[in-house]
Amino acid sequence: MRQAHTVDQVRAAEAALMAELPDGALMQRAAHGLAHAVLDLLSPGAYGRQVVLLVGSGDNGGDALHAGAVLARRGVAVTARLLSDRVHEGGLAALRAAGGRVGDGPARPDLVVDGVVGIGGRPGLRPEAAAALSSYAGVGGGRVPVVAVDTPSGVDVDCGELPDEGGHVTADLTVTFGTLKVAHLVDPAASAAGAVHLVDIGLGPHLPAPVLEALQPADVAALLPRPARDAQKYTRGVVGVRAGSATYPGAGLLSVAGAACGLAGMVRYVGDDAVHDLVREHHPEVVGAGRVQAWVVGSGSGDGAAGTLAEALDDDVPTVVDADALDHAPRDRDGRDDLVLTPHAGELARLLDADRADVEARPLHFVRTAVDTFGCTVLLKGRHTLVAHPDGRVRATTTGVPWLATAGAGDVLGGLVGALLAAGLAPYDAASVGSWLHGAAATRASGGGPITAGDVAAALPSLLRDLLG
Incomplete structure (x- = not known):
């Protein structure tokens, strides 16, 4: 049975798990799961490929930065495009230490990672995020593949709805952590998530009954x-x-x-x-x-x-x-x-x-x-x-x-x-x-x-x- 939980349920489970783990361990689990999903998508060869991270101020941006550090150590050319004055400092330091860069990056990368808005964000994208995303659409004969962190930025996570204003990310792959969220299973947001890959980060024992299920x-x-x-x-x-x-x-x-x-x-x-x-x-x-x-x-x-x-x-x-x-x-x-x-x-x-x-x-x-x-x-x-x-x-x-x-x-x-x-x-x-x-x-x-x-x-x-x- 695939199960989906609300944002509040996930946050409570994460807080309970983080109390049992060393500081930063939960984000590292998520980041490594995200990085390996990106590497699989870039296969058969990731060395020298170009990846742009769209980084917002929340933990999803931190996941993207730490994942970028893992990718950079594998020979991927990683550029972080910062969309906020406040980003995860530890993740940014890790990316730079691994050889990643900060800037706009190439106009036509091999892949874009959406780390703009976390699961607690409001539906819709801010203008600067929407502009950054649109810059990778239709360049050179097609849209750049997008991997969303946790959920596509801009969707309503608990209802599966799309925003009336501001737009949203349409991902080819969404890498989520611990459990599915409602937006992964309920349209129209589920259509924007693309294929969904669930990374086990140990939340299971701390999760309550799900609000939504999908039979297997x-x-x-x-x-x-x-x-x-x-x-x-x-x-x-x-x-x-x-x-x-x-x-x-x-x-x-x-x-x-x-x-x-x-x-x-x-x-x-x-x-x-x-x-x-x-x-x-x-x-x-x-x-x-x-x-x-x-x-x-x-x-x-x-x-x-x-x-x-x-x-x-x-x-x-x-x-x-x-x-x-x-x-x-x-x-x-x-x-x-x-x-x-x-x-x-x-x-x-x-x-x-x-x-x-x-x-x-x-x-x-x-x-x-x-x-x-x-x-x-x-x-x-x-x-x-x-x-x-x-x-x-x-x-x-x-x-x-x-x-x-x-x-x-x-x-x-x-x-x-x-x-x-x-x-x-x-x-x-x-x-x-x-x-x-x-x-x-x-x-x-x-x-x-x-x-x-x-x-x-x-x-x-x-x-x-x-x-x-």
Whole structure:
């Protein structure tokens, strides 16, 4: 499990650890981890390469200066561009002693290290920092690679948001220390972080429970339902699908395709006759109406969504509420907590009477608002899908590829989450595991190229075999 903590949590853990270590030891651990990440990025040969450090007044600037000293001792030509009258004195002395320089540096270095603002800095960059950064953009046919120290300068670390004014760093690699921060996992800041490399500096024993998690393959494998030795189809769970219509028959078929991944013992389809014929043709194992342990409702249901959702809710079983059914989800904070709502940004904006651009700019804020409004698990689809629980827990999904942005992919996801609910997972686990599997299946199906929603569904069985093996 990858875990993310707030700035205050990290600072408290650092203070506790520093009380156990010699003065400066924690910064040295961070600086050496940063330097070795830079060396890896400069490989196969770092000797003679040119690196510019953008150095602010905080500890991130100190990390950058000490890392620069390590790089200079490896033969890297390091120049520190100081953006404040107050910089870390020990780090500056170490850089100079190792042969590093202070000044503007070359116009086109091989790499820039962003040590401008620490994790406690305000969102946005001061004009001099923004000007320094922009001087390395587009010179000689492309942007100079940027490595951010801890988080990209200018982003909102605890919310994952970007500043309204002042700009921010867009990094190719972010090297962070001790634990992830929210901005590493939550878009749009996560997009600005690039690849994230975590350096262990010993904070673990001092960290409290995280505010955000990201499942990893071992976590998903541990959560996946497995049949008991004496299992039969009913004990493994029955998932029902009420989706699709004469206007949108494919939505019903794709919802069934996600549900029919093999995790549940049986899939039932209840709905339009035309869709039923399609389902029977492509999934002859799917049966009709009867008792279920979970419902999937809404995709492509059109005007019939209100009725089909009401019928599903009457069964009093966990229910995935998607697409057209979202407008009819019960808004009761003390009511049905066994629902999973699966909106994309546009749908959530409509439900909360917000602007879609605002939802995309502040997804963590709005998914939490949705949970408070509806009182159940909410899965907000996006590049990094967020799953939020009424008790405050949040998970981010980091699997997937841009090709997953394709029509019908959400229908497959809804069916998959429904199968996990029917097989016995709690709504929060079903939503976050389903989202992870959905992204991983898309990555497997894509192989770097275009995919369709059906490809994602088809990749699920082999992915599950590998995880369960």
